[in-house]
Amino acid sequence: MLTLRRTRPGAKKWWALATALAAGALAMLIAPRPPTLGPESTGDPELARAVREAAGDGAFRGLAVARIDGGRVRLAGLGVTGGPDSAPVTADTPFEIGSITKTMTGMLLADLDVPVDAKVRDVLPDAGFEGRELGDVTLAELASHRAGLPRVPLTPKLLALSYLSNLTGLDPYAGTGREELLADAAATSPSGRGEVSYSNIGMAVLGFALAHSQDMPYEELLRTRIMGPLGMSSTTVLRSDDPLPPGRAHGSKAGGLAMDPWRGDGYLPAGVGVWSTARDLATLVDAVRKGTAPGAAAAEPRFTETSKQRIGYGWYTTVFGDSTVTWHNGGTGGFRSFAGFDRGTGRVVVVLGNTDADIEPMALRLLGADPTDREGSLPFLMLAITLVLIFSPGAEAWFGHRPYEVTAGVAKLMWGVFSLVLAWVVGIWAIIPPVAWALGAGLLLASVLRWRGVPFTPRGARSWVRIAIPALLSAAILII
Known part of the structure; x- marks a missing residue:
């Protein structure tokens, strides 16, 4: 029976931390990028200044405005x-x-x-x-x-x-x-x-x-x-x-x-x-x-x-x-x-x-x-859903039970990826900083290091189905 090589506990922790940070840094390359209102301005400068003040920190990319006052x-x-x-x-x-x-x-x-x-x-x-x-x-x-x-x-x-x-x-x-x-x-x-x-x-x-x-x-x-x-x-x-x-x-x-x-x-x-x-x-x-x-x-x-x-x-x-x-x-x-x-x-x-x-x-x-x-109140429900989608896969993979064999671990990883993809699409990134998504991705990938030593004993076709389903769901959202 094949096994993944083990490392010393102390080195494992430092290696996991370094991996989490590196993965998080790489994930920033594909993290959500909510639009921001750039410095470009056309037309009446006084109205443009008033619009920027009224807009505040909203997630706007472009605005066209007309105001008629006193004719x-x-x-x-x-x-x-x-x-x-x-x-x-x-x-x-x-x-x-x-x-x-x-x-x-x-x-x-x-x-x-x-x-x-x-x-x-x-x-x-x-x-x-x-x-x-x-x-x-x-x-x-x-x-x-x-x-x-x-x-x-x-x-x-x-x-x-x-x-x-x-x-x-x-x-x-x-x-x-x-x-x-x-x-x-x-x-x-x-x-x-x-x-x-x-x-x-x-x-x-x-x-x-x-x-x-x-x-x-x-x-x-x-x-x-x-x-x-x-x-x-x-x-x-x-x-x-x-x-x-x-x-x-x-x-x-x-x-x-x-x-x-x-x-x-x-x-x-x-x-x-x-x-x-x-x-x-x-x-x-x-x-x-x-x-x-x-x-x-x-x-x-x-x-x-x-x-x-x-x-x-x-x-x-x-x-x-x-x-x-x-x-x-x-x-x-x-x-x-x-x-x-x-x-x-x-x-x-x-x-x-x-x-x-x-x-x-x-x-x-x-x-x-x-x-x-x-002016709407803070969307606490969507905040909670987004944070759960971001961090629950990594937290479960890090602190939960180790998978009993490698394909079960890969399936858990694929479901985590699907959760992150879903968070990327539906998350309220105008409020939550996108770096949170990158940290969640880093935590998930680094948690895989806990699975060293898990036996490679796939148990038939069903073990691969567990991997294929979340992988296909993630790919479908990204491709469409």
Whole structure:
């Protein structure tokens, strides 16, 4: 029977320590690298300084900002676009804007000569809503998130793709077309109708109903009725086969994981596949504030959600301290956005970011509003999960029982590697310093030295399966 050579206990400890330090140092080469806002700055320097102060230490890579105050328009870009041809961000850099699109879908309802109390089955007769609860929902209920629909349809496909997206950066909406969206909606039973409950699927159904009423595709309707009249020439509504905007920002997680752009024709009216710039959105929001935009009445608050928040058609109106702000935000896989105005001060603010770090507190500070209600508490659960994923494999391998043979030890090592890979992907590296990941990797690798003297006695195919499963899981996450 073969055995691994033993070393003296004292030398073993020093050798293990040296190995742990060396492994940790090497692991720093592949440790998570959360994005940081670089020194690059374009546009108005005064606004850029105000943005840096408002942003604090957030995990931002690039920000495009517009602020209108006292009739004066200021534009600035900070940081970089990311991607293979990374460049400084400007006010004309295209970003995914996500759910800010919902405000324009709501404006279409306010602008078109379509009864807001029309039932969706009458406006969209080809959707298969006859005889279903959803068919009785009105357009106004869809526009104000009072139709009783879930945020997204809870189908196995979308749940699986959403989970996979968080691990790999893949687009969870890829390939979802209009017909699939309407079929998913038809299979949904409204619950809590009349109460405000945010729904992507509801706003998507509204957009297609309005487009059908005008006998044109949603993207053409939006260009014709909203974007064209306002001169929003840099805003694009992209179908799945359309090229992405040149010079675009590239999105990522706050931990550094690159995210694919979201492309799903079925969710265009809810904000999937829509790109815009800080300059264009400032034009939109200021025209809504003035009441000169087509469908500007959509921003008027009509229905109460909470004591501090009401909703119109797509637009929220919320009390933040002494300020009342009309606004909407957006979030896709690797982008965050905010567009809002304060009727009392006349101030307009648009902020676009190319990571999934929260930008609402920053945007509210730039508006002069109190962001306290939007500043999240420390995510203790995710902190704990990340730390467990980092350190538990090494601690167990170091202090736990030695494996009874070499393949069992290798299997334990492979499960530790999988845990570290998972931590790399889902960890909150905007809070935890990446050196912690390197230390966890060093501890795991150094612990292997405790297994010297373990007999090499593999026990059939099952012993190798224990190695293959975590190795394949780790490789799949890294490759995808």
